[in-house]
Amino acid sequence: MELLVQHFFTVLGLILCLQLLIKCLGFSKYLFPQLWGVLPPSFFQTLGEWAVVTGAGDGIGKAYSIELANRGMNVVMISRTLEKMQKVALEIEQTTGRNVKIIQADFTKNNIYKHIEESLKGLEIGILVNNVGMLHSPDPCCFLAVSDNDENLINCNVVSVVKMTRLVLKQMEQRRKGLILNISSAFGSFPCPLYTMYSASKVFVSTFSKALLAEYKSKGIIIQALTPYGVSTPMTKNQSTNLITKSSRDFVRESLDHISHGSETFGCLAHAVLGCILNQVPLWVIHSTRVQEYFLNIISAIQSKE
Structure with missing residues (x-):
């Protein structure tokens, strides 16, 4: 019996060591990217002449538009905020x-894709960044605490990813090269209460990306889901940046160095470390009523001071 117990704990220890080794290998992608293959500066240009970015008027989408232009790409910016896009476009062209190219479109609607398809005709698209997204509420809250905007959120967070991918993937498949970056969220890596609709929509984005990569990686197409934690954007009320909350530009620059490192990444080292820590928290703790009430009380206290 003692020998059996000894063997059990030996095997258990080996399994834990193996898990630790796998995690260390994951971190090495961020700490030592040269070991995993550093992409040359000209890599993005080899995929095609144009990059298409949704939700490009602000935040992460704006940052991708600027950074991809810095890396030699022409950029198609798609958003409903025309004035913001015009300002960013002028900055890109001058610098x-x-x-x-600017395309004005509201991704909460379903009748926009014919117009987008016509506007993209004749462009050699090498990169698609499916970035556009929305929260069900500016602040975390229970599902019934906000008015019904479910259709808008699903159109924006889910349908847009499918429709834009279908429009662009066709020519990527023909040319046997391309890059699709789908901006998911760390809140999609587990069922996240108080962000129920948003969390569920980001689960779709991550699963869609991984399955699609399995189908098209043999045809030279890179498809990756990014699952960041805190990034300072208008959607997150432009939170102050710190070790965890990254600026849009810093996050985008780092994420583009990891596009060949798997079907899903956190996009940056800080978020990978945070994810590793939070993944050790049992789901029942996150789902407990007491924890949810604690966060709701914090939000209420902050709102009362504003």
Whole structure:
């Protein structure tokens, strides 16, 4: 019996060591990217002449538009905020000399894709960034605590990813090269109460990306889901940046260095470390009523001071 127990704990120890080794290998992607293959500066240009970015008027989408232009791409910016896009487009053209095309579209609607398809005709699209997204509420809250905007959220967070991918993937498959980045969220890595609709929509984005990569990686197409934690954007009320909350530009720059490192990444080292820590918290703790009430009380206290 003692020998059996000894063997059990030996095997258990080996399994835990193996898990630790796998995690260390995961971190090495961020700490030592050269070991995993550093992409040359010209890599993005080899995929095609144009990058298409949704939700490009602000936040992460704006940052991808600027950074991809800095890396030699012409950029198609798609958003409903025309004035913001025009300002960013002028900045890109003046600082990088790249061409910018603007398409105004509201991704909460379903009748926009014919117009987008017509506007993209004739462009050699090498990169698609499915970034556009929305929260069910500016602050965390229970599902019934906000008015019914479910259709808008699903159209924006889910349908847009499917429709835009279908529009662009066709020509990528024909040319046997391309890159699709789908901006998911760390809140999609577990069922996240108080962000129920948002969390569920991001689960779709991550699963869709991984399955699609399995189908098309043999055809030279890179498809990756990014699952960041805190990034300072208008959607997150432009939170102050710190070790965990990254600026949009810093997050985007780092994430583009990891596009060949798997079907899903956190996008940056800080978020990978945070994810490793939070993944050790049992789900029943996160789902407990007491924890939810604690966060709701914090939000209420903050709102009362504003």
